[in-house]
Amino acid sequence: MIPQPFIDALLDRVDIVEVVGRHVEIKRAGKDFRGLCPFHAEKSPSFYVIPAKQFYHCFGCGAQGSALRFLTEHVGLDFPEAVRDLAQKVGMTVPEDDSTPEEREHARAQKERHATLTEVLSKAGEHWRKQLKANERAIGYLKGRGLTGDIAARFGMGYAPEGWRGLASVFARYDDPLLSESGLVIVQGDEGPEQKRYDRFRDRIMFPIRSVQGEIVGFGGRVLDQGEPKYLNSPETPVFVKGRELYGLYEARQALRERGYCLVVEGYMDVVALAQLGFPNAVATLGTACTAEHVQKLLRFTDRIVFSFDGDAAGRRAAGRALQAALPHAGDTRGVKFLFLPPEHDPDSFVREHGAAAFEHCVQQAVPLSRQLVEMAREGCDLGNAEGRSRMLAQARPLWAALPDGALKRQLLNDLARQGGVEVGDLDELWPRAGGPMARGAAAAPKTVTARRPPPGRRPLRATASSLDRAVALLVARSDLWERLDSEAHELLSQVQPPHGEFFCWLERRVHDEGALSPQTLLGEMRADGGEPALAHLAERLAALHEMPSGETTVAELEVIVCRVRLDALERELEGMTSLAAPSPEQLAAIRQTRAEANALKIRLSSQAVMPAN
Numbered sequence: 361m362i363p364q365p366f367i368d369a370l371l372d373r374v375d376i377v378e379v380v381g382r383h384v385e386i387k388r389a390g391k392d393f394r395g396l397c398p399f400h401a402e403k404s405p406s407f408y409v410i411p412a413k414q415f416y417h418c419f420g421c422g423a424q425g426s427a428l429r430f431l432t433e434h435v436g437l438d439f440p441e442a443v444r445d446l447a448q449k450v451g452m453t454v455p456e457d458d459s460t461p462e463e464r465e466h467a468r469a470q471k472e473r474h475a476t477l478t479e480v481l482s483k484a485g486e487h488w489r490k491q492l493k494a495n496e497r498a499i500g501y502l503k504g505r506g507l508t509g510d511i512a513a514r515f516g517m518g519y520a521p522e523g524w525r526g527l528a529s530v531f532a533r534y535d536d537p538l539l540s541e542s543g544l545v546i547v548q549g550d551e552g553p554e555q556k557r558y559d560r561f562r563d564r565i566m567f568p569i570r571s572v573q574g575e576i577v578g579f580g581g582r583v584l585d586q587g588e589p590k591y592l593n594s595p596e597t598p599v600f601v602k603g604r605e606l607y608g609l610y611e612a613r614q615a616l617r618e619r620g621y622c623l624v625v626e627g628y629m630d631v632v633a634l635a636q637l638g639f640p641n642a643v644a645t646l647g648t649a650c651t652a653e654h655v656q657k658l659l660r661f662t663d664r665i666v667f668s669f670d671g672d673a674a675g676r677r678a679a680g681r682a683l684q685a686a687l688p689h690a691g692d693t694r695g696v697k698f699l700f701l702p703p704e705h706d707p708d709s710f711v712r713e714h715g716a717a718a719f720e721h722c723v724q725q726a727v728p729l730s731r732q733l734v735e736m737a738r739e740g741c742d743l744g745n746a747e748g749r750s751r752m753l754a755q756a757r758p759l760w761a762a763l764p765d766g767a768l769k770r771q772l773l774n775d776l777a778r779q780g781g782v783e784v785g786d787l788d789e790l791w792p793r794a795g796g797p798m799a800r801g802a803a804a805a806p807k808t809v810t811a812r813r814p815p816p817g818r819r820p821l822r823a824t825a826s827s828l829d830r831a832v833a834l835l836v837a838r839s840d841l842w843e844r845l846d847s848e849a850h851e852l853l854s855q856v857q858p859p860h861g862e863f864f865c866w867l868e869r870r871v872h873d874e875g876a877l878s879p880q881t882l883l884g885e886m887r888a889d890g891g892e893p894a895l896a897h898l899a900e901r902l903a904a905l906h907e908m909p910s911g912e913t914t915v916a917e918l919e920v921i922v923c924r925v926r927l928d929a930l931e932r933e934l935e936g937m938t939s940l941a942a943p944s945p946e947q948l949a950a951i952r953q954t955r956a957e958a959n960a961l962k963i964r965l966s967s968q969a970v971m972p973a974n
Contacts, residue, residue, distance in 0.1 A: 362443055364878040366455055370443065371426055373450045376414045379427040383434060398434050399423040401618035436572035436613065436660045470598075477599045478575040480531075480542045481568075485576050487530045488518025488566045495519050498565060501584045505629065506712065511636040515611060516568045520561040520581060527559050543578065543594040561592065567628040569600070569646065570610040572657070577605060580628050580646065591627070593647050603651045606658070607631055608643040613661055615640035621664035621695075623723065624650065624682070625707050633708035638716045642707070649681040655689045664695040666726050668707055671700040683732055687762035690729050697726035730772055733759050734779070743779060753780040757791055765855070790936065828860040831921045833902050835867055836882050841918055842871045849922045852929055859894035866895060923965050930958040 377393055380386060386395035386409055397407035397418040406420040417424040425433070431442035447454045492498050492512070498519040502512060520526065527544060528534040534557060539545040549555040564581030571577050578594035594600055606624075608631040616622050619641040625631060627644055634642040645654060650667065658665055667682045669675035679698050686696045699722055701710055711719045727735075737756035742748035756776050763769040773791075777784040831853070835842055842850075853864040863886075870877060870885070886899040937943070937951045 362440065363455060364881055366452075367428070367443065370446055370450070370452055371414060371428065373452065374414070374427045374446050375411070376416065376427045376430070377409055377411050379446070380409050380416055380430055383430075397421060397423065398614060399617055433660075434613070436609075436657070474599050476538060477542045477597065478577060480538050480544070481576040481578070481599075483530060484527060484542075484544050485516060485518060485566070485568045485579070487527070488520050488561075489516060490518075491521055492517060492519035492566075495521065498584065501565065505633065506708075507632060507636060511632060514635070515608070515632050516570075516576075517632070518566040518568070520559065520564050520566050522563040524558040524562065526562070541597060543597050543600070560594070564592065567607065567632075569594070569605055569607055571599075571605065572610055572613070574610050575599075578646075580607065582628065591647060602646045602648045604653050604657070605646060606643040606654055607646055608635070609657070609661075611635070612641050612643055616658075616661040620662065621666055621723075622658050622662050623699075623707075624654075624658075624665060624667045626669070626678075627706070630707050634711065637708070637711045639707075639711070639719070649678065650685045652685045652688060655686050659689060659694065663693060664697075666697045666699055666723055668699040668701065670703055670706070672703050675700060679732065680736055683729065683736060684759070684762070686729060687733075687759060688764065690768065691764050692766045692768050696729040697723075698729070698732045699723060699726040730768065730775070733772065734775060737776070738779075746781070749780045752776075753782070753787070756780075761791065827921050827924065828856060829898075829901060831918060832860060832863050832898055834918050835864075836879050836886075836902065839867065839871055839877050839882060841915060842867055844915070845918070845922060849926070852925045853922070856925065859898050862894040863898055920965065923961055927958060927961045927965065930954055930961065934958065 377386070381393075384395050384398050384407070386393040386407075388394075389408070391410075391412065393409040393411070394405045395407050395409075396402055396405050397420055399407075399418060400421040400423075402420050407416065407418045407423075409416045414426060415424065416430060423433070427446060428439070428442050431437045431445060432439055435442075437445060444454055502517070525534060527539065531539060534545070540547045540557075544560060545557050546560050547555065547557050561579065561581040564583055567580040567582070568576045569578040569580060578597070578600035580594075581592045583590055593602065596602060607628055612622070612631075612635075619639075621641065623634070623639060623642040625634065625642050625644050631642045631644045634640075643658070655665065665686065667679060667686075669679050669682075679700070682698070690696055701707065701722070705713070707719065710722075733756070737752050737759060739755070741752040741755070743752060753776060760769065760772055760776065763772070773787060774784050777787040780787065845853075850864070850868060854861055854868065856864070867882075870882070883899055883902075886895040934951065934954055937947065937954065943951065
């Protein structure tokens with residue numbers, strides 16, 4: 361937890377003009393500064409930075425806040441990252457209240473290692489950019505693909521020449537372990553004269569992969585002629601994880617806000633070509649399937665995502681994986697669509713042949729997530745008979761269960777019930793909302809921060825109101841504990857009955873946006889005028905019933921409550937499973953697994969100390 365007094369002192373020392381000016385061109389306008397708003401497209405500047413109040417405000421779109429909010433909303437840092445970034449620039453040390461000296465030393469060493477690796481990668485990237493300017497063959501290849509020097513410079517593209525040890529002329533020590541640790545050099549064999557070292561990237565167009573902060577964390581390389589693999593990526597390193605990074609996101613940040621959506625394509629060249637052809641809001645995954653972490657990162661910058669895939673079987677499979685990654689993040693205010701191009705086209709070739717307007721029309725007509733979910737559930741099912749409809753519903757259930765509660769999920773239940781030939785009320789009883797197999801499987805991914813409501817008629821939780829009051833008190837006292845819980849616990853707590861469910865949803869939003877907060881800040885916001893009545897009611901109950909908890913025993917108490925909620929969810933799931941007249945072998949296996957999980961939780965609860973009375 362970062363103490364609120366430290367955050368206040370940090371903002372007092374930060375110059376917001378300098379922070380914003382690093383990312384936005386602003387000019388003095390009287391006592392203030394003015395420029396084009398980075399949060400929406402505009403031709404006349406309406407974005408003001410007010411030094412006297414250390415505050416920014418846009419009179420066009422209403423965006424406003426402190427230097428910390430600017431870094432989280434424009435640059436894409438999470439709150440702790442933004443605090444550390446500002447603290448480093450003004451020479452302050454972020455207090456780590458809950459860290460041991462060993463943990464702090466480890467964090468410091470990791471930060472230094474990160475900085476060293478990105479410096480090595482940046483040096484290699486600069487070398488390859490110079491090589492591109494001097495190599496007519498590489499320049500000719502890019503011109504043949506319709507790219508200009510300006511777009512190549514914008515994306516920092518380069519060329520890794522032929523030869524096994526090209527980087528030996530760049531770094532003083534070719535045997536420096538940092539070269540292999542960063543993925544630039546491959547090492548074969550044990551230490552000694554027989555050990556071989558050579559450049560990973562040779563005779564390839566180089567695409568630097570940047571983090572949202574602009575640091576080079578890896579590279580992708582494409583062959584100029586024939587050869588395998590056509591694309592070669594950096595290996596995963598301490599600074600580069602393919603399931604987290606997106607090519608082109610750093611360059612596309614502004615365009616995502618201006619265009620209002622993100623276009624996710626399949627390759628580096630698609631991203632660069634589309635940027636030149638008028639679609640600078642495109643990004644690409646790095647040779648991997650789209651992950652929930654990719655989706656969550658994009659939703660920091662836009663609430664609309666369009667996945668573009670080939671219309672062939674491979675494209676359909678990729679769309680299925682993207683759908684499953686997006687489901688936990690979909691909701692009533694977020695839009696996810698799927699664009700399938702003809703097999704003979706990728707986005708680049710489609711725009712060149714048919715024009716930007718035709719491609720934009722295709723984007724607007726893309727398949728919404730709700731329809732894609734139904735299409736995926738219907739795959740291989742004959743809806744002309746009861747068996748086919750039942751199979752469709754079985755395939756739809758885990759997809760539907762992964763959606764956060766809301767109007768979209770309710771409407772899809774109606775649609776699926778209609779196509780499955782059952783009454784929506786019957787389907788609602790067959791499909792318990794919390795703790796299903798897909799919910800547990802998908803819960804490992806980060807979730808959207810959306811208010812959820814428990815289904816009507818749900819029987820009372822084993823975690824009683826008093827123990828849930830206690831959980832609220834524990835998390836108000838130490839909101840950092842929320843991040844110690846796994847995402848399955850987040851999902852389950854957010855679905856308990858009001859008013860506790862509303863609190864857990866609200867806390868998730870606050871911790872997600874700003875990190876751990878002090879009890880005074882949380883209680884003040886819960887009691888604030890114009891806030892949520894359920895939160896104000898809970899704040900009064902806490903004041904009347906509880907002293908604020910403290911000490912490490914809070915962790916154990918919270919684990920007991922979460923175990924009770926999990927056990928209740930599993931037993932409700934078992935009730936639904938065992939009510940089936942003739943369960944299939946797969947369903948019987950699921951019943952056995954769920955019963956085993958419930959028994960394990962009962963044993964765990966019986967071995968833990970009884971919670972103190974309220």
